[in-house]
Amino acid sequence: MGLVVGLATINVLLGVLPVVFVVATSELLGRVPEAVAGGTGSAVWRTVLAIFAVAAAAFVGQQIVAPFQGSLGELVARRIDGQMFDELMAAALRSRGIAPLEDQAALQDLRAAVAEVQYGFQSPGQACAGLLGLGARYVQLIGYAAVIALAFAWWAALALVVVVLLFRYGQRNGIRHYSRLRYALDGPERRIDYLRDLGIQPAAGKEIRVFGLAGWLTSTLEEAYRSWLAPLWVARRRLYLWPFFRYAVVGLVLTGMVFAFTGTAAAEQLTLTGFALVMQASLGALRLSEFYPEADNQIAVGMTAYDAVGRFAERVDAYPAEVRDGDPAQPAAVAPAAVPDPVATIHFDQVSFSYPRQDRLVFDQLDLTIPVGRCTAIVGLNGAGKTTLVKLLARLYEPTGGAIRVDGVDIRTYPVVQWRRKLGVIFQDFARYEISAAVNIGYGAIEAADDREGIEHAARAAGIADDLGRLPRGLDTPLTKQTAGGTDLSGGQWQRVALARALFALRHGSPVVVLDEPTASLDVRAEARFFDEFAELTQGATTLLISHRFSTVRQADHIVVLTDGKVAEQGSHDELVALDGRYARLFRLQADRFTGTAQPEEVAT
Numbered sequence: 036m037g038l039v040v041g042l043a044t045i046n047v048l049l050g051v052l053p054v055v056f057v058v059a060t061s062e063l064l065g066r067v068p069e070a071v072a073g074g075t076g077s078a079v080w081r082t083v084l085a086i087f088a089v090a091a092a093a094f095v096g097q098q099i100v101a102p103f104q105g106s107l108g109e110l111v112a113r114r115i116d117g118q119m120f121d122e123l124m125a126a127a128l129r130s131r132g133i134a135p136l137e138d139q140a141a142l143q144d145l146r147a148a149v150a151e152v153q154y155g156f157q158s159p160g161q162a163c164a165g166l167l168g169l170g171a172r173y174v175q176l177i178g179y180a181a182v183i184a185l186a187f188a189w190w191a192a193l194a195l196v197v198v199v200l201l202f203r204y205g206q207r208n209g210i211r212h213y214s215r216l217r218y219a220l221d222g223p224e225r226r227i228d229y230l231r232d233l234g235i236q237p238a239a240g241k242e243i244r245v246f247g248l249a250g251w252l253t254s255t256l257e258e259a260y261r262s263w264l265a266p267l268w269v270a271r272r273r274l275y276l277w278p279f280f281r282y283a284v285v286g287l288v289l290t291g292m293v294f295a296f297t298g299t300a301a302a303e304q305l306t307l308t309g310f311a312l313v314m315q316a317s318l319g320a321l322r323l324s325e326f327y328p329e330a331d332n333q334i335a336v337g338m339t340a341y342d343a344v345g346r347f348a349e350r351v352d353a354y355p356a357e358v359r360d361g362d363p364a365q366p367a368a369v370a371p372a373a374v375p376d377p378v379a380t381i382h383f384d385q386v387s388f389s390y391p392r393q394d395r396l397v398f399d400q401l402d403l404t405i406p407v408g409r410c411t412a413i414v415g416l417n418g419a420g421k422t423t424l425v426k427l428l429a430r431l432y433e434p435t436g437g438a439i440r441v442d443g444v445d446i447r448t449y450p451v452v453q454w455r456r457k458l459g460v461i462f463q464d465f466a467r468y469e470i471s472a473a474v475n476i477g478y479g480a481i482e483a484a485d486d487r488e489g490i491e492h493a494a495r496a497a498g499i500a501d502d503l504g505r506l507p508r509g510l511d512t513p514l515t516k517q518t519a520g521g522t523d524l525s526g527g528q529w530q531r532v533a534l535a536r537a538l539f540a541l542r543h544g545s546p547v548v549v550l551d552e553p554t555a556s557l558d559v560r561a562e563a564r565f566f567d568e569f570a571e572l573t574q575g576a577t578t579l580l581i582s583h584r585f586s587t588v589r590q591a592d593h594i595v596v597l598t599d600g601k602v603a604e605q606g607s608h609d610e611l612v613a614l615d616g617r618y619a620r621l622f623r624l625q626a627d628r629f630t631g632t633a634q635p636e637e638v639a640t
């Protein structure tokens with residue numbers, strides 16, 4: 036608050052001082068002939084010197100104060116942007132579920148807001164500093180208008196203010212519309228960013244070279260730029276060129292009217308001081324009709340970013356309360372410590388689900404029982420709903436119908452945070468934290484992250500201990516090339532680190548381990564070994580393995596075939612093979628692929 040008051044005071048000073056300078060220099064000019072006639076010792080001479088001192092002080096004062104406007108403005112902007120960022124993070128994290136972060140419209144708001152707030156070019160903080168900066172300009176305008184009104188005519192002052200404000204309206208209105216258009220063109224702009232990034236990414240770089248895509252990339256980028264810039268150019272002409280012709284005409288008409296009303300008589304009565312005052316004040320005021328570089332863009336774009344943060348928070352809060360907070364209607368039904376470990380079953384009881392704002396049901400009265408203490412595999416082709424099942428289990432979304440029951444109790448009656456502590460989930464798109472390997476594993480149970488022995492044990496169990504041990508600082512090596520001494524891992528190694536994270540969670544009291552496509556980056560032999568080892572490591576725990584490879588989950592105690600959100604078949608591997616249904620067919624097909632004996636007609640099915 037002190038900073039804002041300080042900045043506001045500086046802006047008022049910067050508004051007043053130029054007017055003082057104009058008044059003082061005009062007075063000075065008017066008294067010079069008298070002072071010259073009176074000589075250096077005369078009273079008029081001394082008055083002139085005093086006025087000169089005032090003019091000099093006003094001038095020097097401006098030079099001294101002006102830099103503070105920038106630096107204090109920067110401080111105010113940073114403070115406000117810091118708060119905005121906190122608000123943004125709070126909104127993003129307030130959602131207990133994941134829906135707002137998977138909602139494209141919400142993400143667009145988030146992206147735009149983060150870019151402005153993070154880089155702080157035209158951020159909400161800059162907008163606030165800019166708004167205070169407007170104070171300096173408008174105080175000046177009021178000062179000049181007062182001078183003209185007193186020295187000449189009040190309606191001349193009024194006409195001048197009207198003209199200046201009209202041009203200012205044009206400026207600000209144009210910029211406001213322009214910044215809204217820029218925001219609306221976020222899609223094309225993002226496409227340009229994407230295409231530009233493609234050119235400098237190693238993964239795409241390989242394909243661009245191998246497939247000879249460089250020419251295509253250049254022309255597509257050019258085309259993308261054009262389709263982004265064309266509407267901007269049109270808007271610029273529409274917003275800036277034509278309106279200003281109209282404003283200029285209005286300005287000329289008003290000036291003509293001022294002359295017509297005042298006639299030459301009023302002007303002839305002006306003293307030298309009065310003439311200097313009116314001339315300087317008029318020119319000073321007219322200069323205020325221009326674009327303000329310290330305020331205009333900042334206010335227009337910064338306020339758009341501010342609105343975007345608000346809209347994102349609104350979207351988060353618009354999600355049904357149970358998705359955000361885990362059914363606050365029954366929050367304390369069970370004390371946190373009383374959320375029991377599953378004993379017999381986890382039951383998807385007639386669960387229906389569709390993603391927010393989607394009509395299609397991913398699950399329509401799904402009935403599925405996962406036995407506790409055993410390994411269950413959920414297999415299904417791409418899009419069958421496997422990952423969605425895990426999201427529902429982790430309560431990142433809530434079912435739109437039915438309930439998930441653990442030993443008969445609806446999990447929505449548990450506090451969501453406590454329920455999640457029962458799970459160690461590694462998603463298909465698991466996080467690769469750019470920190471040390473040890474912390475990457477320790478995140479499985481953050482409260483036990485200093486259990487070094489447990490971390491080492493999990494790394495060994497996940498088969499990654501040797502690889503990590505060979506890194507420059509072993510488990511403490513940062514897993515990012517962005518940090519000095521850091522390194523990156525291969526896809527398969529990362530997958531094992533994620534697996535170690537789940538095993539660490541299991542060690543620290545998460546009795547249900549869920550792995551979504553845990554072997555996607557492993558080779559066939561490593562995959563087979565993984566499943567053998569995993570079954571041994573997790574004996575007695577409830578494990579849920581999600582895979583679209585039918586050939587890899589035969590060791591699981593219980594296999595569920597999910598098709599279009601429904602359980603098509605379930606049983607042990609032998610039972611399902613004996614059934615000779617979908618599982619058996621796809622198992623044979625995929626297993627044969629690895630041995631190279633698949634028949635063309637089989638592959639086609």
Ligand SMILES: Nc1ncnc2c1ncn2[C@@H]1O[C@H](COP(=O)(O)OP(=O)(O)OP(=O)(O)O)[C@@H](O)[C@H]1O
Nearest residue numbers: 137390393397416417418419420421422423424583
């Ligand atoms: N955030 C989302 N918003 C809208 N629809 C979604 C979302 N995530 C998934 N879907 C849709 O839900 C259906 C099930 O997707 P899901 O990711 O659960 O399938 P999956 O069996 O895990 O597939 P895969 O093997 O490819 O990972 C798909 O039709 C998918 O397009």
